[in-house]
Amino acid sequence: MPKQDLVSRLGCLMFAAPLLLASAAVRAQAYPDRPITAVVFGAAGTSPDLFARALTRLMSVSMKVPIVIENRPGASGVIATEEVVRAKPDGYTLLFTSSTTLVNLKYVMKKVPFDSQRDLTPIAATFAPVEVLVVRAGLPVHSLPELIDLARQRPGDVSYGAAGYGSIFHLNGEDFASAAGVNLLHVAYKGPLAALQDVAAGNVDMSFNSFGGLSAMVSTGRVRILATLDDRRYKGLPDVPTVAEVLPGYHKVDSWFAMMGPAKLPAPIVGRLNAELNKALHSPQMVDWMDKNVATPLGGSPSQIAAMIEASSARTRKLVSQIGLQPE
Structure with missing residues (x-):
């Protein structure tokens, strides 16, 4: 390739990159402008489903768009997770899931069809049950x-x-x-x-x-x-x-729930969802719901839930080894 053509192409790429970033920023600022689907790993009427409905109802009002619950129970959360993993990373398909799916499965299943740390984007922890x-x-x-x-x-x-x-x-x-x-x-x-x-x-x-x-x-x-x-x-x-x-040596397995998105979810969208979730989670309505349903609100930043996944993975790996469970 002639040198002048190469320089010309590089110049075009350098000119286009800021435009692409600006376009992504504009899309993020416009988000959301249509209904959001929240995929829940639990069946209708279960605690995870009721919690997701209570939380998204508040988020929907604040974000001024419908948030539609889609129940996809089965296979310890694999079915729901696979749907979100395959979704476009635009913030319109989200996942309500548990530490069982995000952490435990890789130690007790011979073949998990996804890597929760590679194929999903952390948004926030939601709650921990008593x-x-x-x-x-x-x-x-x-x-x-x-x-x-x-x-x-x-x-x-x-x-x-x-x-x-x-x-x-x-x-x-x-x-x-x-x-x-x-x-x-x-x-x-x-x-x-x-x-x-x-x-x-x-x-x-x-x-x-x-x-x-x-x-x-x-x-x-x-x-x-x-x-x-x-x-x-x-x-x-x-x-x-x-x-x-x-039994002084007993320590329960980590148990918590989280909101996740597909991999490569843009940071501005993650930030918006995280802020909306935390606002709804600590509202008087949700605090009352937590008290009635015996749960502890969590919330926090995306980096905090990522750290929770890491820490829980280390503890679960040790426990599975200690009790001798074999992947099935």
């Missing part, structure tokens, strides 16, 4: 030490229900069994609500699950809460001990 250990009404135990004694007397016979292999509650169950030195029978379900329903029906002995939505089952005596999983007692259950009070 989690508990519940038992069926007919199980002859009324404290955590009694449950542990029963499990030791009947190795492999005491069952716990949890959403599928590698889910937060499955790993919590295996972590508890390891800390207590007992052998529990894991019964897998499509989701946490199905597991709770079977505990309430007396078909499964116990479950590790979110406290939100349990009040009716507890008040009618169909299940009993023996312990909370967090390091500190929950203010709404001051008389219920934590697992760590009985």
